[in-house]
Amino acid sequence: MPALAQDQHACLDDGCTIQSIVPQDSGARAGADAAASYGPWGFDLAGMDKSVKPGDDWFEYVNGTWAKNTKIPADRSSYGAFAVLRDVSEARLRKLIEGYRPGDTSQPDRTKIAMLYRGFMDEAAIEKADATPLTQRLAAVKAAASRDDIARLMGQSMGGFGASFFGSGVSDDAKNPDVYALYLRQSGLGLGDRDLYLDAKFKPQVERYQQYVAQLLGMSGWADPQAAAAKIIAMETKIAQAHWTRAQSRDRDKTYNLMTLAELQAQAPGFPWATFWTATGLSNAEKVIVAQNTAIPKIAEIFATTDLDTLKAWEAFRTADDIAPMLSKRFVDANFDFRSKFLNGQPQQRERWKRGVAFSERALGEAIGRDYVALYFPPASKAKMDALVGNLRVALGGRIKNLPWMGAATKQEALAKLANFNVKIGYPDTWRDYTALEIRPGDVVGNAERSGRFEYEYRRVRLGKPVDKAEWGMTPQTVNAYYNSVKNEIVFPAAILQPPFFDPKADDAVNYGGIGGVIGHEISHGFDDQGRKSDGKGVLRDWWTAEDAAKFEVQAVKLGAQYEAYSFDGLPGVHINGRASMGENIGDLGGVLISLDAYHNSLGGKKAPVIDGYTGDQRFFLGWGQVWRTLFRNEALRQQLVSDPHSPGQIRAINPLRNADAWYKAFDVKPGDKQYLAPADRVRIW
Structure with a gap:
């Protein structure tokens, strides 16, 4: 089934499409059952490798022991903070879905989900059918007698x-x-x-x-x-x-x-x-x-x-x-x-129940999400996120006003765009209506076909009609976030609002380094090399002066060259595509800088406390490094480098910091350290 023609979303993690549905977990305190693994103040001290100098290999310093002691599960091609959350979520969603019962007329959506899941789990019936569902659908292909038939x-x-x-x-x-x-x-x-x-x-x-x-x-x-x-x-x-x-x-x-x-x-x-x-x-x-x-x-x-x-x-x-x-x-x-x-x-291969959960979500994702939110997304988490987003917006506004390279006219437009940012947190105000979606017991391929047609028709009939500004491009249980340039909005599903990204009981510095950096990343997409081309109302137009646009491009090219310089063991000749990954890389750089400013502002003029010997800025940067802990199999890393706009997690953990002056000061990174960049070589965008 081909994807939509235009993807106007810039996402945090790989695998993001308009209809991506990747489950996850939250808890009574936004992941209380997982929080202990991230230490008393929200950071996994045991996962560090303090024998490594921060300026020589930041990823190893922050995550080295974790990386040495962690094995990629056999049913995954990569593993890290995102995957951990998705695994926990799958278990919670399984419990939800297996609790649904067919024939419950009071809960028609749950009945449909139950039929979808149980049909997929009936291996005996699927084995008996063997190729029959495919053969039936290939009949039209075999009967094609002209190019017109193929085009049809x-x-x-x-x-x-x-x-x-x-x-x-x-x-x-x-x-x-x-x-x-x-x-x-x-x-x-x-x-x-x-x-x-x-x-x-x-x-x-x-x-x-x-x-x-x-x-x-x-x-x-x-x-x-x-x-x-x-x-x-x-x-x-x-x-x-x-x-x-x-x-x-x-x-x-x-x-x-x-x-x-x-x-x-x-x-x-x-x-x-x-x-x-x-x-x-x-x-x-x-x-x-x-x-x-x-x-x-x-x-x-x-x-x-x-x-x-x-x-x-x-x-x-x-x-x-x-x-x-x-x-x-x-x-x-x-x-x-x-x-x-x-x-x-x-x-x-992933266990069948995991594939069954994903299969059910692809068809009725928001229906499952509605129940997920009721169980696992507390109002307190939403309130804290609202406050964090507000602080991030103020921080970016301050950076725009003080940019030495940007002229007054462009600044005025940039601030107007920032003022018009829409923010969606947790879940949609209005849920999808699945009444017209027909699900039949045991008809696995037919159900997938009808759900695909249902989704397509939902979008097809809107041609020429007013845009639904309230619509979400992800379900609440998705471990991800995105910026939509045409709606000029940032969206944070409930599922990502838990450790290590966000924990209401964690140290503020770690939260700002984690979810704050994520918020900043998505806000920065509005001002990356492509997002910056839309104005505050989402209109694709050039609102930059030619001089400012040229200065921006110089810095963007410089940033791209930094990413292209990385090499990867076991993959000779395969590198990050600096131009193809430009938006995500700018998002990371902006996210770190904006969130650090927001953290400083949150202190209200007071000095940050020192905890376990770490200053506030140090804890902030540790929080950022922790969310990008990632391990790849070589084949998966090759695929990511060739076809995904996101740089690998180990690079996302360090390269934005190499351009952040505060990181050098916080960890005493000096010339001679392997990841040191001279001030003149650091990229200055937002």
């Missing part, structure tokens, strides 16, 4: 199984944020990112991918799967050559290209657009915002010149790949062995 299937895949060379969907219009608009973007790559096809060092990944394509086609009963797989890889490689890079696709100015559907047809004549739009249910649109406008015609031409059998085989494979995790064990294992084990290094 691609359009239908927007709300169902399968895939398309193009992603389309309805989202807030970046230049008219009060109205929903139609977006179109490049798509078509089963491996996700173009670099995996075009960079020679990823040849093993492409070769293994071809084997997987052939395997799934063979299991699906497709004729000559080996030959078909070779042609599919060749076709996808051509598509990859046409694709914009990740860095290019981040440029919000260049990816906003408004045109009529007729103009799109004229510019990309190789694809039967009328058939496609009719199948998506969006043929009534007058205009479409095209993202990668120079790539779309090239991809359309590839569609026009590829033989019909290859197009059919590609659609069949992508349909099988979508459905495989819901089929019998042989399909589940094939999908896991490639997608999780080979690509991400995950040795072991």
Whole structure:
């Protein structure tokens, strides 16, 4: 099922999409049962390695003993603070979901969740059905007799199984944020990112991918799967050559290209657009915002010149790949062995109940979230967060006013944008209505298909209508946070508001270093290299003077070079993409600096106490380093570096601090220390 065409969210952690649903835990005191592991004042002193100088390896100093004593669970490809919270949450959500009963007419949403979960957990029935649900859905692909038929299937895949060379969907219009608009973007790559096809060092990944394509086609009963797989890889490689890079696709100015559907047809004549739009249910649109406008015609031409059998085989494979995790064990294992084990290094499949929880959440996430909040999100946590956010806003306002490099005109616009920030904490005021979603007992694939269509229709019918400003892009149980540039809002689900990010009983310095840095990160997204292009009302427009924009860009490039300089053991030649990760890196730098100012302001002129020998500033920076404790398997780290906009946790823990003068003072970091940066080399943005 292709994602929405336009993702206007900048998130804290990897895996964030508009519909990402990753569960987590909270407690009567925002995680009281987990707080003890983070020490009496909110920091895990036992996890440190004090034999390491802070200025030589900050991550090891803060988290070295934890890293040495922690083993990545067999069912994970990486592990850290986020994963710990998600694990605890899964257990709580399991308890909730397994307590729901089918047939409870007084609680229809719970009945639907119970049917979803129990159907997924009925392995015997799923094994008996084997490939039947897939075979039924491949019938239309096998029957396709023309490119028009393939384009129709691609359009239908927007709300169902399968895939398309193009992603389309309805989202807030970046230049008219009060109205929903139609977006179109490049798509078509089963491996996700173009670099995996075009960079020679990823040849093993492409070769293994071809084997997987052939395997799934063979299991699906497709004729000559080996030959078909070779042609599919060749076709996808051509598509990859046409694709914009990740860095290019981040440029919000260049990816906003408004045109009529007729103009799109004229510019990309190789694809039967009328058939496609009719199948998506969006043929009534007058205009479409095209993202990668120079790539779309090239991809359309590839569609026009590829033989019909290859197009059919590609659609069949992508349909099988979508459905495989819901089929019998042989399909589940094939999908896991490639997608999780080979690509991400995950040795072991996740337990079925964990997959069942995720399956249920994808369909009725807010319904589960409503019960989650009632049990695990105390009002006191929301009140404390409100106060923290208020302090962070004041701190950023102060930094903007005192920026030496920014002129008065730009400052006025920046302050106006800050004043218009909307903040959402914990959970939505209005919950989703799932009345129209049909769930049938035991119909696992059908339920997934109907829930996908339900979600798609929910968005499709909004085209041209006023934007729902109250809508959330994450469920309350998601361990993450985001900034939405078009709504100019920051959103903090209930699930992230617990240790080590936030604990009402922790030392304020640690809370400001943790959740304060997170808040600052999301606020800073409004002023990162792309977020800064929207004004206070969310309108995509240039409100910067040319001189100030040029100064900003100089610092942004300097920051990108810092991140690109890091290397990683076991991954020769693989580096952070400084431009593709720019927004997240600026968010981290701004988050640290803003939150430190807010912490200082919170002291009300008093000197911070010393606790266990650590000053307030030291505890602040320790709190920041603690939330980014992360371990990766090499395969997962490679995937993150190639396809994720977030830098790895161990780099996020240190690089923002290398640009923060207060860190040097707090830990006496001096020239000669390995992570020292001379003052002239430090990036000065916010």
